[in-house]
Amino acid sequence: MKKKLLALTMAAAMAVTALAGCGNSGSSGGSADNGEWKWERKVEIICPWGTGGGADTTVRTFATALEKELGVSVVVNNKSGAGGVTGVEFACSQPADGYTYLMCTPSPMLAQISGATDYDVYGKINPLCQMVHDCNIFVTGASSPYNNYQELTDYIAANPGKVKCGVMTITGLDAACVEAGFGGTVEPVAYTEGSQLNADVIGGHVDLACVGPAEVSAMIASGDMKVILSCTEERLSLAGMENVECAKEVGLDCFFGPSRGIFYTEGTPEAAIKAFEAAAEKAIASDDFQNWAKQEGLDQRQGWMNMADFKAAWDADYKDLTELFGK
Amino acid sequence: MDIIFSLILAIFCVYCFFLVGAESPASTPTELGAAFWPRIILVLMIILLVVNIVNSLKAQKENKSSLLGEMNLGGFFKSKLFVGMILVAVMALFMSVIGFMPDCLLFLIAYGFLLGERRIPLLVIRSLAITAVLYVIFQGALDIMLARGVGPFREFALFFEMLLPF
Amino acid sequence: MFSTLFTGLKIVFTPSTFLLITAGTILGVIFGAMPGVSASMAVALALPFAYAMNPVIAIAFLVAVYCASITGGGITAILFRIPGTPSSAPTTFDGYPMAQRGEAGKALGFSLVASAVGGLIAAFAMALISPQLSAVALKFGPSELFAVSFLGLSVLSCLDSGNIVKTLISGLLGLLLACVGMDPMLGIARFTWGNSTLLSGIEMIPVMIGLFAVTEVLKQTVKQKKIDGAEESESNGKMKTVLPSFVELWETKITMLRASILGTVVGILPGAGATIASFLSYAIEKKVSKHPEKLGTGIPDGIVASEAANNAATGGSMVPLLSLGIPGGNAAAIMMTALVIKGVQIGPMLIKTQPEYLASVFGSMLLTNIVMVIVAMGVAKVFAKILAVPYSVLGPVIVMLAAIGAYALNNNTGDVVLMAGAGIIGYMFVKLGYNSAALVLGLVLGQMCESNFRRAYTLTNGSLVQIFTKPITAVIMTACVIMLLYPFVKPFIAKKKEA
Numbered sequence: 001m002k003k004k005l006l007a008l009t010m011a012a013a014m015a016v017t018a019l020a021g022c023g024n025s026g027s028s029g030g031s032a033d034n035g036e037w038k039w040e041r042k043v044e045i046i047c048p049w050g051t052g053g054g055a056d057t058t059v060r061t062f063a064t065a066l067e068k069e070l071g072v073s074v075v076v077n078n079k080s081g082a083g084g085v086t087g088v089e090f091a092c093s094q095p096a097d098g099y100t101y102l103m104c105t106p107s108p109m110l111a112q113i114s115g116a117t118d119y120d121v122y123g124k125i126n127p128l129c130q131m132v133h134d135c136n137i138f139v140t141g142a143s144s145p146y147n148n149y150q151e152l153t154d155y156i157a158a159n160p161g162k163v164k165c166g167v168m169t170i171t172g173l174d175a176a177c178v179e180a181g182f183g184g185t186v187e188p189v190a191y192t193e194g195s196q197l198n199a200d201v202i203g204g205h206v207d208l209a210c211v212g213p214a215e216v217s218a219m220i221a222s223g224d225m226k227v228i229l230s231c232t233e234e235r236l237s238l239a240g241m242e243n244v245e246c247a248k249e250v251g252l253d254c255f256f257g258p259s260r261g262i263f264y265t266e267g268t269p270e271a272a273i274k275a276f277e278a279a280a281e282k283a284i285a286s287d288d289f290q291n292w293a294k295q296e297g298l299d300q301r302q303g304w305m306n307m308a309d310f311k312a313a314w315d316a317d318y319k320d321l322t323e324l325f326g327k
Numbered sequence: 328m329d330i331i332f333s334l335i336l337a338i339f340c341v342y343c344f345f346l347v348g349a350e351s352p353a354s355t356p357t358e359l360g361a362a363f364w365p366r367i368i369l370v371l372m373i374i375l376l377v378v379n380i381v382n383s384l385k386a387q388k389e390n391k392s393s394l395l396g397e398m399n400l401g402g403f404f405k406s407k408l409f410v411g412m413i414l415v416a417v418m419a420l421f422m423s424v425i426g427f428m429p430d431c432l433l434f435l436i437a438y439g440f441l442l443g444e445r446r447i448p449l450l451v452i453r454s455l456a457i458t459a460v461l462y463v464i465f466q467g468a469l470d471i472m473l474a475r476g477v478g479p480f481r482e483f484a485l486f487f488e489m490l491l492p493f
Numbered sequence: 494m495f496s497t498l499f500t501g502l503k504i505v506f507t508p509s510t511f512l513l514i515t516a517g518t519i520l521g522v523i524f525g526a527m528p529g530v531s532a533s534m535a536v537a538l539a540l541p542f543a544y545a546m547n548p549v550i551a552i553a554f555l556v557a558v559y560c561a562s563i564t565g566g567g568i569t570a571i572l573f574r575i576p577g578t579p580s581s582a583p584t585t586f587d588g589y590p591m592a593q594r595g596e597a598g599k600a601l602g603f604s605l606v607a608s609a610v611g612g613l614i615a616a617f618a619m620a621l622i623s624p625q626l627s628a629v630a631l632k633f634g635p636s637e638l639f640a641v642s643f644l645g646l647s648v649l650s651c652l653d654s655g656n657i658v659k660t661l662i663s664g665l666l667g668l669l670l671a672c673v674g675m676d677p678m679l680g681i682a683r684f685t686w687g688n689s690t691l692l693s694g695i696e697m698i699p700v701m702i703g704l705f706a707v708t709e710v711l712k713q714t715v716k717q718k719k720i721d722g723a724e725e726s727e728s729n730g731k732m733k734t735v736l737p738s739f740v741e742l743w744e745t746k747i748t749m750l751r752a753s754i755l756g757t758v759v760g761i762l763p764g765a766g767a768t769i770a771s772f773l774s775y776a777i778e779k780k781v782s783k784h785p786e787k788l789g790t791g792i793p794d795g796i797v798a799s800e801a802a803n804n805a806a807t808g809g810s811m812v813p814l815l816s817l818g819i820p821g822g823n824a825a826a827i828m829m830t831a832l833v834i835k836g837v838q839i840g841p842m843l844i845k846t847q848p849e850y851l852a853s854v855f856g857s858m859l860l861t862n863i864v865m866v867i868v869a870m871g872v873a874k875v876f877a878k879i880l881a882v883p884y885s886v887l888g889p890v891i892v893m894l895a896a897i898g899a900y901a902l903n904n905n906t907g908d909v910v911l912m913a914g915a916g917i918i919g920y921m922f923v924k925l926g927y928n929s930a931a932l933v934l935g936l937v938l939g940q941m942c943e944s945n946f947r948r949a950y951t952l953t954n955g956s957l958v959q960i961f962t963k964p965i966t967a968v969i970m971t972a973c974v975i976m977l978l979y980p981f982v983k984p985f986i987a988k989k990k991e992a
Binding site: 328329332359363420423454465470473 | 524527529530538658659661662665666668669672676678679681683684707710711714715883884885886888889890892893894896897900901904906909910912913914916917920921925926943946947950951954955
């Protein structure tokens, strides 16, 4: 009996509040008094990748820091699928009311360039700011006969067609690094599970792998993996990678690395974008975020980029990747 | 019935066989290509479906049953089963439009009615309570962003999200 | 070696840690039992609590949540035919029929004890021979993994001896569905017809939930006509939690042991995991069982095979994480990032320099797997009360829970449509004598099978000879061929014997 009563009261309460909700919802739109944006309800950031991955942890750490700046809660909504395209599409389908943003990397754009999807990723989303810029490195198993870039190229020359490089997406930035770094001499092989790729490198089933430094730092520390080359402008300062040559030193142009940023959709109020950008800059500069970035090895490249810089970098990426993969 | 199903499936497989070839580039000496694996499956499937059709035809000759078997199509469309299927399908299709809460509520009422509950007020109250419980558990405690719907339904859902204490 | 056991026990029996692990177990069982909350999501949901703890305790806590959530998945699989986690899907094959006969308590008892035994065996394996195990795991490259997944598929020929042709068609259909979406090697769209929902592929969780849970509700909808409502709820509410006796449990000892070892090994393999472990284990049980025809009708062996294997796989997946620094699955990956935030990098160096981490994981597994049985029994009793409500309430709620479960996977309503479609088409499919278990098996193993074969092909520069002459691959493939042909050859052998 008690249960029924409780249910009844709850139902009644719900009905009343629902009616009230419909009544005043019309008036609570954006309130842009004298150009200042005021945050009234929770902000949602859509993450096109699943819980637990690099993209997800980045945006969650960012969201926690951003909450303190905005004064309202910031929630992350994971909409994964189709290499990120599903999430991008969902974000674009939401009303551009200044409360919905998208976290994205160049991967969904690459899916468009390579023809995997017809969705106009590049045209539909606009860069707002960059949070972090990760890099890629080439690693090999401890027992492989080459220890640095020079020895590797000699080995490739002596054994043409033998060396393969494991990547996570054949149309991704890691494959772009293989393509730009080795031309046709090393064939990329796609893996669906990062764990399998790492195990295959250590077990000697695949010769090389193009991965992010954080994922393999434990294996480098234990000596199970050797780093051959970092796809960066300068040498990395991470433990065990200080003496590894970087792409610029050996004269290669393969600097692609996942840059994770926040994007907005067409029609988002100007004032909201400005307010978000200002708050995001403070959030990225906060100690919590910076400490996390350092621990994840994400402090190797400049992370924060404002709207203008990020837009320029995004457009440049689009041009370079279209040249490499465009049909 | 089984024969028709097998036949449709077999024709569909043949279509897929050619479709997947048109969709993907040719294989290279070191890469089998995207069409290789599905084609093996499709060929095996077509063979087995033909075997199945032959088997069923044989069995039918022995039993002298009609092509549709004992299935009564007219009765099927009036049956509870068919209505149930429609309800499930409608629930799934409308979730993105009207949002989780209204969708859940309407489905619970409709399906409860289908299953023989005729005390309407009780049914409505019970459905409201269950919807509320599900909403609080999943949207609130487990932080799953349930579908909001579009237009006024979105406003409605947003309003409830603000009420949650989590 | 024994110092690991000793330190582990010392860590977990500190009162505060003991309480935290118990709390983690409760949390894990409840999360696991919720459809839509997978094991990795359960771990992610527990993260905020873990951040506040000392890293050694944090990992013990997260391991507790992880192990317990895999067990929790079995509860809803048995009671409602909704696998709470995908790795519990094979549990529905025998668990649900048992529950229908009013033996839900017994089924749950077998499921929980098997889970605990599987988890404990894997925990000991992890603590004692972790380096050796990971050395074996590293021998499994793409060609070997292809052979393992093919081994799982080879059971198709004997999944249902009544109609081999239809079972094979069902399995192939599952394999075909696994092909939908971006192809795993080249990223080319296959069978998508330009639809972006199809581009992300046919997810196995919505299909499973639709095929098992929604189909069942539709079936009951038809039955309702014949059976009176009151009678129905009485037979269902009879869940008096009659636990299996020790003798009954002892009878399944061989199955339990076999499933535990298999689960541990499959859990270690990178690229496999708890779901593949439980499906493989069930398939193998079907092969070697003395009475294969009874599997699927509701006998304890089926439950034990599935549940012991998926829990053993959780222990197994900790092996590559601790001894190589490779997380064996999503849940392990989340644990790893959680510890990184605390400034600890899991990997072989950590185990060498700070062995208390290994000890902590081990201690937590021991404790969790024992506490879990009691906790899960309590949770199951609460859930079983739900069974007593009339079906006009329960049926629609099951469908809604299934919808939430499908949705929560990617927060995508497209998956709800997929689930509904699988339920409706699945109903007719089963009516026509096809086999939904075979379809799911194909769907689960399809991508692993295809991608590893193609990967091996590229890595050997297109040499099939090189692929199949690798020692491990050759042995497993030979076993596959024998298994595949056995049902066809069996009649001939029998005839010869007679003559």
